[in-house]
Amino acid sequence: MAENKQYDVVIIGAGPGGMTAAMYASRANLSVLMLDRGAYGGNLNNTAEIENYTGFKKIKGPELAQQMYDGATQFGAEYAYGTVTKVELDGNLKKITTDMDETYTAKAVVIATGSDHRRLDVPGEEDFSGRGVSYCAVCDGAFFKNKHLIVVGGGDAAVEEGVYLTQLASKVTVLVRRDELRAEPIIQAEAMNNDKMEFIYNTSVTEIIGDDIKVTGVKTHNNKTGEEGKIAADGVFIYVGNIPMTTSFTNLNILDDQGWVKTDDRMQTAIPGIFAIGDVRETPLRQVATAVGDGAIAGQQVYEYIKSMN
Template sequence: MTLSVDGFDKEKENHTPSNAEENHFDVAIIGSGPAGYTASIYTSRAKLKTLVISGSLPGGQLMTTTEVENYPGFPNGINGPDLMIYMQQQSERFGTTMLIDEVTSVDFGSKPFKIFTGSSTYTSDSVLISTGATPRKLGIKSEQEFSGKGLSYCATCDGPFFKNQDIVVVGGGDTALEEATFLTKFGKTVKLIHRRDNLRASKILQERAFENPKIEFIWNSSIVDVKGDKKVTSVVVRNMNTAEEKNLEAGGVFVAIGHEPNTAILKGQVDLDERGYVIVQNGTRTNIDGVFAAGDVHDFRYRQAITAAGFGCMAALDIEKWLVETKGK
């Protein structure tokens, strides 16, 4: 089975099995990306019948990332889509069934577990949730145009690309201040734009940011436009109180206003925290025996491709051990 979006091959069409036996898997992985693909490499290599339901965008967030410089094994860096294609191909090499479809609902109340998609129903002895999280967006027209072209949602990932440039960070929480402080290592200046006149971040992070001479705060303001030719060159900032607008030169824009875990289909099925992230215990286990989670869907702290892949490996090993103990597989 192969994929069909942004460089993924679709020479083979999605195959919807025609009977219950073909529809049943040892492991069903909901979501692709580094966590899902890594887990599928391990489970398929362990001779477990594995299904990956990739969603409508196989590869997840890295499909919109132009260059990845901090993933081990690629000394000259690698494009995000290429990295995901290689992971997908490696997984298929071991026999993983890939399905491009959206999961519409799940039933973890009885075993085997049931997974419903737009085209069919699948059952599985175990399930891995690796649906990831989506960065909150500014909601302006030019945002998508410049995403990956100077506009980023991850300072740790992309900060080194902006050496000696004027950088803008949007947000007022812990993540925004952490990213602003981190970016002072690279940028000539860092301007933090916040919609209010006070920050939500912890006091210690505020103190560090206020004491950093490279960070300038622009209060009661929001970005209403991003400008540039092939990459970001400036932003238009509007004062929330006066409606006055001004143009700020910027070589990079980092949006740090939070993430939304992709867990809508999981409500009432597994335990989620107050932000909607899957709660894991003892590694990658959820509160439902046989259901596991890996990657940004539970990891709101690190949110890196390498840590997602690591959690995918952990989940696969946990699943294999669980199947041996419960199913004798």
């Protein structure tokens, strides 16, 4: 076993929120470690261009990730690779173990592991990711002006994002697996009154199809009649839920019944010294800007918490 390395705060996840928390905490003269199972930046590295982050008219995702990392480390915050497998309590301290056979001890922990989009797991979904398949209308809708789009899902997110896309697309077809929507009535009413939206019920996507460059449509299955079909479209936006990346924290009893970390408005969990930010929380908007806001609050609260320990 490698030696136990000690920090004031360990931030689990080095996406926009985690890097912002690291910047605020290290700027307060705390020793900070960011741990991530991949490259710093998180989903920024999978985003070609970002057009909705204040201060930049347009910026490539990896470029923004690098700028955030440079800002996060300028006051001494460190970065290390590794997947956290467990967080344990040791009095007022927290013991963090990774799959790299490393152990860290910290006075505070910030959980910033984010969430993952629930996939359809159908042929073509992964092949056309970023080439017509998207999980974020706010992020990618602008690339489909005056195009026909398909939205998959029947909950609040699917219908709300479908309405949003009608501001850009010529037509939005919502494919609903059941015979009715699960979205709240007020959201449904707005969608039903939108001339650009149509709903096809009892329909599942069995394959996303396209050419060498982009999506051209989907293959469908009618869940009542068994009929197979095909719908031509320029893009497919998938909203069948999100999965919180929180399996490493189940022993802490800070998760709700869906696996999201529960916090107050100061990003504090039920355990003093353990905070959570960004997409790992049940939040109404999963964007770079909201993660950064959470990170700033958490970074400052970590400082206040550690100061109270002295």
